[in-house]
Amino acid sequence: MHYAALAILVIVCQTVGLVLAEPLAFRWADRFLTFDENELFDEPVNYLDGDPTPERWFPQLVDHFGLTSATFPQRFFVNDTWYQAGGPVYLYNPGEGANSARKVQRGFVVDLARATQGLVVSLEHRYYGRSNPVPDLSPTNMRYLSVAQALADMAYFIEHAPLPQIQSAPSTRWVVVGGSYAGNLAAWMRLEYPHLVFAAYSSSGPVRAKNDYYEYDLAVGDRLPCHELIADTVVEIDHVLDGKDTQQIDDLKKAFGLESLNRTKDFAGALVDQMATLVQYYAPPKSNHTDSINAFCEYFSNHTTPLNGFAAATRDYLKTKEIDAAQTFNTYLGAKNYTLEQSGRSWFYQTCTEFAYWQTAPRSPMLSMRSKYVDLDYNAGPCRAFFGSHLEMPVPVDRLNERYGADSIDVDRVFYVNGEFDPWRRLSVSSPVAPPRQDSLKNKYRVIPRASHCYDLRAPDEETDWPELVTIRAEIVATFQQWLNDPAIAR
Numbered sequence: 473m474h475y476a477a478l479a480i481l482v483i484v485c486q487t488v489g490l491v492l493a494e495p496l497a498f499r500w501a502d503r504f505l506t507f508d509e510n511e512l513f514d515e516p517v518n519y520l521d522g523d524p525t526p527e528r529w530f531p532q533l534v535d536h537f538g539l540t541s542a543t544f545p546q547r548f549f550v551n552d553t554w555y556q557a558g559g560p561v562y563l564y565n566p567g568e569g570a571n572s573a574r575k576v577q578r579g580f581v582v583d584l585a586r587a588t589q590g591l592v593v594s595l596e597h598r599y600y601g602r603s604n605p606v607p608d609l610s611p612t613n614m615r616y617l618s619v620a621q622a623l624a625d626m627a628y629f630i631e632h633a634p635l636p637q638i639q640s641a642p643s644t645r646w647v648v649v650g651g652s653y654a655g656n657l658a659a660w661m662r663l664e665y666p667h668l669v670f671a672a673y674s675s676s677g678p679v680r681a682k683n684d685y686y687e688y689d690l691a692v693g694d695r696l697p698c699h700e701l702i703a704d705t706v707v708e709i710d711h712v713l714d715g716k717d718t719q720q721i722d723d724l725k726k727a728f729g730l731e732s733l734n735r736t737k738d739f740a741g742a743l744v745d746q747m748a749t750l751v752q753y754y755a756p757p758k759s760n761h762t763d764s765i766n767a768f769c770e771y772f773s774n775h776t777t778p779l780n781g782f783a784a785a786t787r788d789y790l791k792t793k794e795i796d797a798a799q800t801f802n803t804y805l806g807a808k809n810y811t812l813e814q815s816g817r818s819w820f821y822q823t824c825t826e827f828a829y830w831q832t833a834p835r836s837p838m839l840s841m842r843s844k845y846v847d848l849d850y851n852a853g854p855c856r857a858f859f860g861s862h863l864e865m866p867v868p869v870d871r872l873n874e875r876y877g878a879d880s881i882d883v884d885r886v887f888y889v890n891g892e893f894d895p896w897r898r899l900s901v902s903s904p905v906a907p908p909r910q911d912s913l914k915n916k917y918r919v920i921p922r923a924s925h926c927y928d929l930r931a932p933d934e935e936t937d938w939p940e941l942v943t944i945r946a947e948i949v950a951t952f953q954q955w956l957n958d959p960a961i962a963r
C-alpha cells in the first residue's frame with residue numbers, strides 16, 4: 473500500500489523560495505541550515521528536455537540496529553550520462569529536505585561526474601520527502617531518525633546498489649557528497665565505512681554540534697556593513713520588550729508587520745530571519761541587479777530612524793516572500809501535526825536530539841544582530857512539546873561530537889570546502905577555533921574567500937563566479953581525478 477500510494481505522486485517543479493513551497497511552522501528548521509536548492513537555481517530545471525529523470529525506489533531497512541528486517545521505499549535519482557565503465561559513483565545526499573531530480577541534472581557535482589566519467593545518484597534522506605520508514609511523524613515514530621541510521625542507509629544502499637551499470641564496492645569507487653548537514657554525513661561515511669566509501673566531498677559541514685551557537689549571529693554581523701545600526705535598534709527593541717507595556721509592544725509588532733505573533737520570543741525570533749537568510753545564501757548580483765546586502769542596509773539609512781528602516785525592511789520582506797508570519801514564526805504551531813513530508817518537523821527532531829545548533833543572541837558586550845529574547849529557551853523550549861518529555865535537555869551533543877570527532881575528525885581522502893562568510897563555518901573543520909589543518913596528499917581543506925553556505929555546489933555561472941571560487945572548483949576536480957587515477961590507492 474505504501475508503495476502504491478507513493479508511485480502516483482509526482483515531483484512538482486518549484487520555482488519559488490522554500491517559504492512558499494512549504495509554509496512551515498518552524499522557520500529555523502528549513503531556512504537556516506538546509507541546503508535549500510531553491511536558493512541555488514535561478515530557474516526550474518526539473519524537466520530538462522521535457523523528459524523527467526525517473527524517480528526510483530530502493531527497499532531500505534527500517535531499522536539497521538534492531539531485529540526486524542522490515543523495509544521502506546527510499547527514493548533516488550540516477551544520471552549515468554557521463555558514466556564510463558570503471559568510473560566512480562557520486563552518492564549525493566540531499567540532507568534535510570526532499571530530494572529532487574535537480575540534484576543529478578545540474579550543479580557542480582554533475583560537472584565533477586562529467587570530468588571523471590562518473591555516475592551521480594542522489595538518495596533521499598530518511599524522514600524527508602517521500603522516504604519514510606513510518607506512517608506518520610508522531611513522537612514515537614521519530615525513533616528511527618538518527619545520524620547512525622542515515623549513515624547505515626547509505627552503506628546498505630552501496631552494498632546492494634540497484635544499479636545494473638556498476639559492480640559492487642570496492643571494485644566501483646563510491647564518493648559520498650553533501651552540503652551542510654549532509655556535508656557532515658559525507659565525511660562521516662568515509663570515517664564509519666572506509667571499506668565501502670573511497671572518498672568524500674564535504675561542503676560547508678558544521679561537524680561540531682553545539683547548544684548555544686551564538687557565533688552564527690556574530691558571523692552575520694561581520695558580514696553586514698550596517699551591523700552597528702542594527703545592533704542599536706536591537707537594543708531599542710529589547711528595551712521596549714523589557715518594559716512590558718503591552719500597548720507599546722503591540723505598536724512595535726505592528727510596525728514590523730508581525731502583530732499576529734503573540735509571544736514576545738516569537739516576535740524577537742522573526743526579526744532575524746531576513747538578515748540570516750541574506751548572509752547564509754548570499755550570491756553576488758547579476759550584472760544589472762542590486763546587491764541584496766546593500767539593499768537591506770540601505771533601509772537603515774534611508775528612513776527617519778534606523779528602527780523605522782528595520783521595520784520597513786521586515787514588512788517588505790514578508791510581503792515579497794509572501795510569508796505568513798503567524799504560520800512561519802509561531803514556534804509551537806504544528807507540535808501535534810504528524811503529517812509526513814514536513815522537513816521542518818524532521819529536522820527539528822534532529823536538532824532536538826543530536827545537533828542543537830541553536831542560534832542564540834550573543835551576550836553583551838558582543839554586538840548582537842538579534843534580540844536577547846532569542847535565547848536557548850526560545851530555541852529548545854518547543855522540543856519537548858513536539859516530541860515528548862523524555863527528551864534530554866540540553867541536547868547531549870557530546871555524544872555525537874565524541875563519536876564522529878567533531879572538528880577534530882581524522883580520516884583520509886576527504887575534500888572539505890567551506891565559505892569564508894558562511895555563518896556555519898565556525899562549527900566546521902575550518903573554524904578559527906578548530907585544530908589547525910594542513911593539506912596533505914590525502915586531505916584537502918579549502919575556505920572559499922567571500923563565499924556563503926555551500927556555494928561551491930551551485931551550478932557554475934560565468935557571470936557571477938569569482939576567480940577564487942573558479943580556482944577551488946578546479947582543484948576539487950583535479951584532486952578527485954588524482955585520487956581516482958592513483959594506482960597506489962588500493963580499491
Ligand SMILES: *[C@@H]1O[C@H](CO)[C@@H](O)[C@H](O)[C@H]1NC(C)=O
Pocket residue numbers: 520525526550551552553576577578582583586
Ligand atoms: C544528466 O546531466 C546532464 C547535464 O550534465 C543533463 O543534461 C541530463 O538531462 C541528465 N540526465 C538525467 C537522466 O538526469
Ligand SMILES: *[C@@H]1O[C@H](CO)[C@@H](O)[C@H](O)[C@H]1NC(C)=O
Pocket residue numbers: 731732733734
Ligand atoms: C494570539 O492572538 C490572536 C489575535 O491576534 C488570538 O486570536 C489568538 O487566540 C492568540 N493566541 C494565543 C495562543 O494567545
Ligand SMILES: *[C@@H]1O[C@H](CO)[C@@H](O)[C@H](O)[C@H]1NC(C)=O
Pocket residue numbers: 758759760
Ligand atoms: C537587465 O535588465 C533588463 C530589464 O531591466 C533586461 O531586459 C536585461 O535582459 C537584463 N540584462 C542582463 C544581462 O541580465
Ligand SMILES: *[C@@H]1O[C@H](CO)[C@@H](O)[C@H](O)[C@H]1NC(C)=O
Pocket residue numbers: 767768770771774775
Ligand atoms: C530604502 O531602500 C530600499 C532598498 O533599496 C528601497 O526598497 C526603499 O524603497 C527605500 N525607501 C525609501 C523611503 O527611500
Ligand SMILES: *[C@@H]1O[C@H](CO)[C@@H](O)[C@H](O)[C@H]1NC(C)=O
Pocket residue numbers: 495496809810811813814
Ligand atoms: C499539518 O501539516 C501539513 C504539512 O505542512 C499541512 O498541510 C496541514 O494543513 C497541517 N494540518 C493541520 C491540521 O494543521
